[in-house]
Amino acid sequence: MSHRAPSIAPSTTSSRTLRRHHRGSRSHTGGSTYRPQNEFPNFAQTGDVEIVIAAEGQERRYILHRLILSQCSGFFEASTSEEWSRQNGAGLGRIGEDGADDLPVHTGSSRVSSAQKAGDGRIRWRYELDWQDDEDIPMLVRKPLQPPSLFGSSSSHSPQPPPPPPSKPTSFLRNMTHNFSNTTVQTASSYHPQLPSHSSTQPVTTADSETLQDYDNLLRIFYNHPPTLHPSNIAEAYIQCKTLLQLADMYDALPIIGPRIDHHLLQFQGRLWKQIAKYPPSYLKLGYLARSKVIFAEALVHVVGSWPSGRGQLVRGGVAPQVLEVVEDKVDELAERRMLVEARLFRITLTTTKGDRVTPQNAYVDWLALSLFRSWLIDNIGGVPTIIPSSANSGSGNQTPSAANSSSSTLYRKMGQAGSAYLAHDECKKFLRLSRPEDHGRETLKRFERKLDEIKAMAREAVRPLMKHNLELDAGGGGLGYLTCTKVEEEDYPWD
Numbered sequence: 001m002s003h004r005a006p007s008i009a010p011s012t013t014s015s016r017t018l019r020r021h022h023r024g025s026r027s028h029t030g031g032s033t034y035r036p037q038n039e040f041p042n043f044a045q046t047g048d049v050e051i052v053i054a055a056e057g058q059e060r061r062y063i064l065h066r067l068i069l070s071q072c073s074g075f076f077e078a079s080t081s082e083e084w085s086r087q088n089g090a091g092l093g094r095i096g097e098d099g100a101d102d103l104p105v106h107t108g109s110s111r112v113s114s115a116q117k118a119g120d121g122r123i124r125w126r127y128e129l130d131w132q133d134d135e136d137i138p139m140l141v142r143k144p145l146q147p148p149s150l151f152g153s154s155s156s157h158s159p160q161p162p163p164p165p166p167s168k169p170t171s172f173l174r175n176m177t178h179n180f181s182n183t184t185v186q187t188a189s190s191y192h193p194q195l196p197s198h199s200s201t202q203p204v205t206t207a208d209s210e211t212l213q214d215y216d217n218l219l220r221i222f223y224n225h226p227p228t229l230h231p232s233n234i235a236e237a238y239i240q241c242k243t244l245l246q247l248a249d250m251y252d253a254l255p256i257i258g259p260r261i262d263h264h265l266l267q268f269q270g271r272l273w274k275q276i277a278k279y280p281p282s283y284l285k286l287g288y289l290a291r292s293k294v295i296f297a298e299a300l301v302h303v304v305g306s307w308p309s310g311r312g313q314l315v316r317g318g319v320a321p322q323v324l325e326v327v328e329d330k331v332d333e334l335a336e337r338r339m340l341v342e343a344r345l346f347r348i349t350l351t352t353t354k355g356d357r358v359t360p361q362n363a364y365v366d367w368l369a370l371s372l373f374r375s376w377l378i379d380n381i382g383g384v385p386t387i388i389p390s391s392a393n394s395g396s397g398n399q400t401p402s403a404a405n406s407s408s409s410t411l412y413r414k415m416g417q418a419g420s421a422y423l424a425h426d427e428c429k430k431f432l433r434l435s436r437p438e439d440h441g442r443e444t445l446k447r448f449e450r451k452l453d454e455i456k457a458m459a460r461e462a463v464r465p466l467m468k469h470n471l472e473l474d475a476g477g478g479g480l481g482y483l484t485c486t487k488v489e490e491e492d493y494p495w496d
Helices: 002-024 066-072 074-079 082-088 171-183 207-222 234-250 254-266 270-278 280-290 293-305 311-316 321-346 364-381 406-415 425-435 442-462
Strands: 049-055 058-064 125-130 139-143
Touching: 049 207, 058 066, 058 207, 066 074, 066 207, 207 234, 207 254, 234 254, 234 270, 234 280, 254 280, 254 293, 270 280, 270 293, 280 293, 280 311, 280 321, 293 321, 311 321, 321 364, 321 406, 321 442, 364 406, 364 425, 364 442, 406 442, 425 442
Parallel strands: 049 125
Antiparallel strands: 049 058, 125 139
């Protein structure tokens, strides 16, 4: 058996050596807590962009990749470009180990300064959050890299501030912030991601702390990590999603952030539809920024149906002109549809067995039934329409009646129902006695009501286009007080 010893011992020794070497290679960070060295948010081995976000004594530091950031954000794509660097006099980390030579930093370089390194990574771009203007949303600005000191430590930042990075104006976003805050339900506390979502003792966080979380969510989504958004409180989730979309708009990253927001909010289902019904202008803007067809369409139906009640809020909130254009087009379409329906209602008539239109001479009782319906229609609809649009002359928004008249909406719903929703038995009986007191027998009343039922059936068919319910909200439109028949087509979404 001795011949087996040489073959077993080396194998055992080798495997143990490999295991010890593997265990030893995992503890370069020091301390008792193991921290991955090349994972989000600290890609110390491969990252080339440093982002520092500090507020109220808190600081979050990220070592990320220019390639991913520029693919997700137009801001990073522009501000890390060589053209932008040349125009603004910003070097791309051209500082050698001795602080004197002009060695470009790249993957194959063997000489990298301590100022350019974070762990084993090679930093070529550095950004910090700028809090100089209290009225503006804090924005990342590019900073020059820190030259190393004689002892290898980083010196202070250059006192000369860099030029402002290329970004969109923030005045529009500030207006949106105020408008969104004024139109959403106010909550007593903010969601804290370190506490369970069901905790009833969640601490109130400041706006600056929330900014840290907003930026963290932005960068997490860039790396395909789920954002920290409230999973059960839709009011809190809405506020978080709104501010996250504002950041995405600032950094030209809406196509990346929008789908995440859409996915998170749609999980609320029924509660989401109810919130949209309460705050349709706010959700219309959110749906537009998130590129959410479902949220945008749901809010648009509410806004158009209740128009012009939401116009002021949309205008004050600085809604995109193309969104307002879609709303106004849909308002005109709905007004035109209402006018067509009303014209059809006033054209309702009865005929005799010979096909002649009823008159007091050939069918007096039938004519009375038609007269009662038309009189009721004029009293409730506000008069006979004087302009009947045609296919050749449509969309005349200044000629059509208001598309947001709650009393008219109630009227249409009454006519859309069968039975005695309007002009019931007692009204018929009273009218017939007043109009023909010498003949108000049972047979006359039955004929009168039978003819009125025929008229109601024609009216029900005439208003059918207005009775469509194009909402996800399971309310049938009955309790909303306005029409919900607006149909949102693919070409109505105001984004590319």
